[in-house]
Amino acid sequence: MKQLTSKQLRNAWLKFYEEKGHVNIGAVSLIGDGTTGVMFNVAGMQPLMPYLLGEKHPKGKRLCNVQGCVRTVDIDSVGDPTHFTFFEMMGNWSLGDYFKKEKTAWTFELLTKVFGLDKDKICATVFEGNDSVPRDNETANLLYDLGIKKENVFFLDKSNNWWELEGTVGTPCGPDNEWFYPLHDNPCCDTCDINCSCGRFVEIGNDVYMQYKKLPNNKYEELENKNVDTGFGFERMLMFLNGLTDGYKTDLFSDVISYMEKTCGKKYDSEKESTKAMRIVADHIRTAVMLIGDVNGIVPSNTGAGYILRRLLRRAIRYGKTIGINSDSLVDIAKIFIEVVYNEAYPNLVEKEDYICGEIKKEYDKFDKMLVLGTKEFEKVIAGIKRKKEFMKANNPDAVVEDVINGKTAFRLYETFGFPLEFTMELAEEQGFKVDVEGFNAAFEEHKELAKAQSGVFKGGLSGTGEMETKYHTATHLLLGALRHFFGENIMQKGSNNTAERLRFDFNFDRKLTKEELTEIEDYVNAIIKEGVDVVREEMPLEEARKSGAIGIFNDKYGDVVSIYTIGNYDKEFCGGPHVKNTSELGHFKIVKEESSSAGVRRIKAILEN
Helix, strand or coil, X not given: CCCCCHHHHHHHHHXXXXXXXXXXXXXXXXXXXXXXXXCECCCCCHHHHHHHCCXXXXXXXXXXXXXXXEXXXXXXXXXXXXXXXXXXXXXXXXXXXXXXXXXXXXXXXXXXXXXXXXXXXXXXXXXXCCCCCCCCHHHXXXXXXXXXXXXXXXXXXXXXXXXXXXXXXXXXXXXXXXXXXXXXXCCCCCCCCCCCCCCCEEEEEEEEEEEEEEECCCEEEEEEEEEEEEEEEHHHHHHHHCCCCCHHHCCCCHHHHHXXXXXXXXXXXXXXXXXHHHHHHHHXXXXXXXXXXXXXXXXXXXXXXXXXXXXXHHHHHHHHHHCCCCXXXXXXXXXXXXXXXXXXXCHHHHHCHHHHHHHHXXXXXXXXXXXXXXXXXXXXXXXXXXHHHHHHHXXXXXXXXXXXXXXXXXXXXXXXXXXXXXXXXXXXXXCCCXXXXXXXXXXXXXXXXXXXXXXXXXXXXXXXXXXXXXXXXXXXXXXXXXXXXXXXXXXXXXXXXXXXXXXXXXXXXXXXXXXXXXXXXXXXXXXXXXHCCEEEEEEEEHHHHHHCCCECCCCCCCCCEEEEEEECCCEEEECCCCCCCEHHHCCEEEEEEEEEEECCXXXXXXXXXX
8 A cells, every 4th residue: 555645646646537538627616606505515526517417518528636625514523533624525527438347447446556455455335226226236247357356345225335416306326336445454353344333444435327317206217328426535545545544644734733732732642632622723724724715715704604614713713722722823724734735736725825814813803802701601601500400409309400501692692702503502512501592593583683674674774765764875875986986896885774864884894994084985975966966767687787887785686677776977786775866965974973883894874964
């Protein structure tokens, strides 16, 4: 068995399949594009699904790559030796080209000639068949012909050796051929094989043969064009080839682990809790680097993919603090991943290094103070529940009191201290407590409805539709135009609330505005008012409106025909609210307050004077 570095393994995989006529298609974005129903790319074959379903790939029928993936469903397992939130899959595909004969031969060649595995120790599993699909004797016979011992080929059921997309109809599916190899030559018993629970045999790769189409009622029919989908876990293969059982001891993490040992003064394997903390910090910062530095990079937020990123960073921050890893240390760890580990495979990370490190530091600074205050509050909550439990037990020994943090309390920790629900659940579990998730969700929905009512988002940010509300609504358009004029077209509205007395406008910006800047904004808006510019409304098809340069305030689901309001060359927006006919109707615009609304969002309050 040959020992390979991560860079050698990556290059060996790609070179092998390129020599077999495959084109390296490279890796696609980790961020889901909304077409697959998942937030992140979770499998190497996921971006290839349209082509596995029949579309022609622009680069041909034989493809290969090493594809990054992100999965957070088992985030609670991160901290053990083999779980990661970011990982890579080495893949190759045949789109209606070669099939089982070529693929079994090539995988066997890769394992024995390139990776140096002993053919007499290689084991494989194939599909045993059922009432719907016959036994895969074809693959088994091909394996025997290659020299794999018959006693090392196992027929297993659909739960083990069949691939399909659950809950779908009309999609490709079929049997798979999984490859196994023993970690050592010391069987635990006379029947120690791949089915043994001792863990001696590890799965090192999988060849999926998409030869069927799934039909209703658990029926299948042969596909005209059959596909091959191969997936070998990069981290797992690297660990295996180097004789390791701990993925954090491979060269993907060794420099980061060494840095943490020096920083916190503890050896990686010295104690259970510090080892777990080092793994979590290393894994989560690696994933954060990949997500922020992605071609469709994201930043921490309270929704969607940004929420997952925030959760990962805040989990890394919390565990890092337990071993003395501070803000600067997290940035140094990020730099090791960028400059040393992935500098060749992901050059975009190097180009975005300053930006990536800046976002990690910003999130640390945001969460740092909150973490101290929030943890104290959390401890008060736990202490209060324990006191209540003791009191009730003292008065009624038979009373059953659950160790549960109620939903409203969990939501308060989220709203006030920035603790994601999962974060509170993790803290609670460490104390032997549970969290009322349904109660949290109910409190969250109640909060959203209240905020919705208070902010007047039912009708373009208006609390009413009187004359002054209409004027203030038009003034928000001018204010947005002014902000974009002075600070760039990345400025967007993040919320508004207009009454008959004032306007309140939220926008994305990462610092406090100076008095000079506020004066310039006022003067700019008042110049437009004084100019007496007509407010022009047009109706046009949605796509035409987008091409016209109009901006949308929220991600609303617009109809096929939309209203566009244009105020000279100063502002052009999708909008459904009422407006004045000419800016001269507004009066004098005056900013009365500028403040923070939330992280990365500023708020301006302004009035119109006669």
